[in-house]
Amino acid sequence: MIKTLMIDIEGTLVEHGRAIPGAAHAIAELAGRGFRIRLLTNVSSRPAEELARSLRELGFDGLSPGQIHTAADAARQFLVREGASYTDLLVPDRVMGLFGDLPLNRSAPDYVVVGDVGSRFSYENMSAAFRLLRNGARLLAMQRNLHWEAAGGAMLDAGAYVAALETACGCKAVLAGKPSADFFCTALDGLGPDTALVVGDDQTTDIAGARAIGARAAMVSTGKGRRIDPGLAQPDHVLASVVDLPALVNRLPSRSTLS
Incomplete structure (x- = not known):
């Protein structure tokens, strides 16, 4: 059933x-x-509270953050289960708060966590992540989506950058999301x-x-x-x-x- x-x-x-x-009425x-x-x-760049608020503004009345499970939530839960440290190098700004009580280690983390950081996927940040991975950190992908559809056309998503790091390091990311x-x-x-x-x-x-x-x-x-x-x-x-x-x-x- x-x-x-x-x-x-x-x-x-x-x-x-x-x-x-008709979607709001159906739900x-x-x-x-x-x-x-x-x-x-x-979605790895927005917390559940923000998504719930946006959905309510679009007519999805009564939705609560507790009904929403994001890739960022899943990454946090994984780190908690593992008792692992992380670096916020490629963690999106708006979900940083989800990780605030977890051990942050920017020089020798257990995991390099990757979400959709947009313009922060710079050559410098990707190279810094690459060096951490080469030095023994593991790769935790919030999600592996290669692209998403914006109003102005298709945009690269975090999965494209995860794939680049996997290729460069010869490693396989742990996947948190779908x-x-x-x-x-x-x-x-x-x-x-x-x-x-x-x-x-x-x-x-x-x-x-x-x-x-x-x-x-x-x-x-x-x-x-x-x-x-x-x-x-x-x-x-x-x-x-x-x-x-x-x-x-x-x-x-x-x-x-x-x-």
């Missing part, structure tokens, strides 16, 4: 800073019917994957993540989802947009009131 809806944000609920038409309807709404995003199974399992809150439906626009993150934990997946035809690549992880369901999600869950074994 479907109890939890794990829904992507960019390209699924929001596109180019605007809500997908409100599903929440009102008792489904656990969890928003899972590879499609990491740990990232999705956190949102399950102890429930089984058979109780979840993952909804998103990206086969390489959303659909692959669903497959990693054995959950069902629905792909929307907005954002990156306008074309399905037969060589990538395949969804169980394809929707024109998230507006069609309430009708889909009506057809799936589910429960309208959760204990």
Whole structure:
């Protein structure tokens, strides 16, 4: 029975800073019917509190930061589990506060943490990260997205720079965000994957993540989802947009009131 809806944000609920038409109403309807709404995003440059506020301003009433799990949150949780130090060299400014109580070591960290720092992906900073990795630090990628769609066109994302560091160092990054199974399992809150439906626009993150934990997946035809690549992880369901999600869950074994 479907109890939890794990829904992507960019390209699924929001596109180019605007809500997908009808998305806010669909989410409100599903929440009102008792489904656990969890928003899972590879956004690494904004904290959950800021994302929740932005979504409420776009009409997604009632969403709380506790319903949002970001790639930055996942990176923090990983460092806590490992008891590891980190360098903030490539940690985005707006999520620095998430790491404030963790051991910071800029000269010999356990991990070089990489999020989307935008213009701070300079030659100097990338070279400094490279040197730390060569000296024994490990690489922790908040996410591996290669690009994202801005209003003015495609932009390089943090994953492109993670790949560059991997190539230069001959190392493999630990992945905190999607499609990491740990990232999705956190949102399950102890429930089984058979109780979840993952909804998103990206086969390489959303659909692959669903497959990693054995959950069902629905792909929307907005954002990156306008074309399905037969060589990538395949969804169980394809929707024109998230507006069609309430009708889909009506057809799936589910429960309208959760204990």
